[in-house]
Amino acid sequence: MRIFDPHIHMTSRTTDDYQRMADAGVKAIVEPAFWLGQPRTSAGSFADYFDSLVGWEPFRAAQFGIRHHATIALNPKEANDPRCREALALVPRYLDKDSVVAVGEVGYDAMTPEEDEVFAAQMAMAVEFELPALVHTPHRDKARGVDRTLAVVKESGIALDRVVVDHLNEVTVGAVHDAGCWMGFSIYPDTKMSPDRMVEILRGHGLDRILVNSAADWGRSDPLLTLRTGEAMLAAGFTDDDVDKVLWRNPVEFYGQSGRLDLADPGEQDATFEGSSILRGGS
Amino acid sequence: MDLRSAIETGHAWLDDGVARVAAGPPAITRLFAAAGRHCGRAELAAAPGWTGDQAARALLLLALPTTDLPRYADELYRHGDPAEKLAVLKALPLLPIGAEAVPLLHDAIRTNDTRLVAAALGPYARHLDQAAWRQAVLKCVFMGVPLKVVDRLTDRADAELATMTAGLRDERAAAGRSFPDEALSLLEV
Numbered sequence: 001m002r003i004f005d006p007h008i009h010m011t012s013r014t015t016d017d018y019q020r021m022a023d024a025g026v027k028a029i030v031e032p033a034f035w036l037g038q039p040r041t042s043a044g045s046f047a048d049y050f051d052s053l054v055g056w057e058p059f060r061a062a063q064f065g066i067r068h069h070a071t072i073a074l075n076p077k078e079a080n081d082p083r084c085r086e087a088l089a090l091v092p093r094y095l096d097k098d099s100v101v102a103v104g105e106v107g108y109d110a111m112t113p114e115e116d117e118v119f120a121a122q123m124a125m126a127v128e129f130e131l132p133a134l135v136h137t138p139h140r141d142k143a144r145g146v147d148r149t150l151a152v153v154k155e156s157g158i159a160l161d162r163v164v165v166d167h168l169n170e171v172t173v174g175a176v177h178d179a180g181c182w183m184g185f186s187i188y189p190d191t192k193m194s195p196d197r198m199v200e201i202l203r204g205h206g207l208d209r210i211l212v213n214s215a216a217d218w219g220r221s222d223p224l225l226t227l228r229t230g231e232a233m234l235a236a237g238f239t240d241d242d243v244d245k246v247l248w249r250n251p252v253e254f255y256g257q258s259g260r261l262d263l264a265d266p267g268e269q270d271a272t273f274e275g276s277s278i279l280r281g282g283s
Numbered sequence: 284m285d286l287r288s289a290i291e292t293g294h295a296w297l298d299d300g301v302a303r304v305a306a307g308p309p310a311i312t313r314l315f316a317a318a319g320r321h322c323g324r325a326e327l328a329a330a331p332g333w334t335g336d337q338a339a340r341a342l343l344l345l346a347l348p349t350t351d352l353p354r355y356a357d358e359l360y361r362h363g364d365p366a367e368k369l370a371v372l373k374a375l376p377l378l379p380i381g382a383e384a385v386p387l388l389h390d391a392i393r394t395n396d397t398r399l400v401a402a403a404l405g406p407y408a409r410h411l412d413q414a415a416w417r418q419a420v421l422k423c424v425f426m427g428v429p430l431k432v433v434d435r436l437t438d439r440a441d442a443e444l445a446t447m448t449a450g451l452r453d454e455r456a457a458a459g460r461s462f463p464d465e466a467l468s469l470l471e472v
């Protein structure tokens with residue numbers, strides 16, 4: 001099984017996780033910019049974070065043969081903090097980087113006027129930089145949040161098949177399917193979706209325009225729930241080719257729209273330096 | 284070495300970019316980020332050691348008015364992804380910039396990215412003071428970066444570097460771990 005996790009926050013994960021992911025067949029990942037649990041207090045903090053998403057984290061991933069890409073945006077939660085708002089001006093510069101394959105995570109948290117403004121501004125950036133968009137949906141008041149999200153997406157003028165609306169569930173998948181956007185599902189140990197429920201959604205809605213991710217971060221989460229979902233699909237009678245479509249070809253198709261996806265084996269390029277291993281510890 | 288003719292693809296994009304940078308330096312920001320997508324990232328047959336994006340980025344830097352060069356080299360490095368940082372470091376020996384970019388070498392040497400550490404020890408490292416240079420060479424030994432990346436190694440290696448290298452060798456020996464053979468030459472000063 002080859003796996004492309006289209007949404008995982010590796011900044012919060014250890015090298016043990018990278019090793020387990022590589023052993024499980026994860027060969028490519030996209031790490032969206034989001035919040036870090038601890039609130040940031042300045043734009044400079046975002047600059048360091050964005051630098052890490054296009055610098056240190058791909059370097060770390062490459063040591064395990066995993067190709068790392070990023071999406072960049074000011075997240076909706078911190079869009080509400082005036083001290084962080086200046087980070088919006090940093091975003092365009094990062095959207096030009098080779099490994100940035102979408103604008104994201106944009107969207108709503110508490111659906112404030114500040115979030116409206118930052119969401120719309122960043123959808124305009126997606127259009128300007130010809131990048132897809134990764135849209136987070138709120139964990140509270142989700143159904144109405146998804147409707148409002150789709151209205152902002154349509155208003156932006158972006159092609160709807162260049163947008164993934166993420167963290168969907170049984171209640172919210174229909175509206176996104178009907179809108180023509182990609183449907184993202186985060187598989188979690190307790191909250192969001194489980195592998196078995198995901199299989200039921202695949203049965204009901206088919207395999208097209210579906211992205212399955214672990215969204216693993218600093219909370220209780222599991223970077224191998226993509227694998228577990230693939231296993232649950234097989235147990236439910238889906239074929240190996242079906243699993244490959246959901247866990248590999250779909251994310252390649254979606255993020256490939258950026259024109260920047262580079263899936264060459266990083267083990268050949270980065271993990272060795274002129275023949276020397278760099279897998280030993282740092283200094 | 285003629286980097287312009289060594290580049291294998293994207294000449295029209297590059298020539299236009301060079302003209303735009305000469306006419307208005309701020310244009311370099313977006314051009315610099317996009318260079319790999321137009322001029323490739325593979326090593327150039329006609330310029331060993333240089334990739335397409337590095338050569339293109341060097342030519343963009345060379346198109347800047349000299350007075351603007353230090354500011355942009357600093358900014359493009361600091362806001363660059365690793366490929367951009369690498370390109371700035373690689374271009375430094377070719378640029379009329381004096382010793383102004385030494386802080387970039389210090390930054391690169393502080394990282395744990397072996398590519399950046401290695402690039403900081405090219406010919407421009409002649410501007411590094413001896414203490415910083417020794418630490419960087421020792422870091423190469425520590426990280427397993429081949430010492431052939433170090434410009435003028437035999438000229439600059441001194442007794443203090445020999446002492447530092449011996450210390451690392453002894454620690455490795457005590458731990459039962461390997462020590463690169465090529466670094467033994469550093470002990471013979």
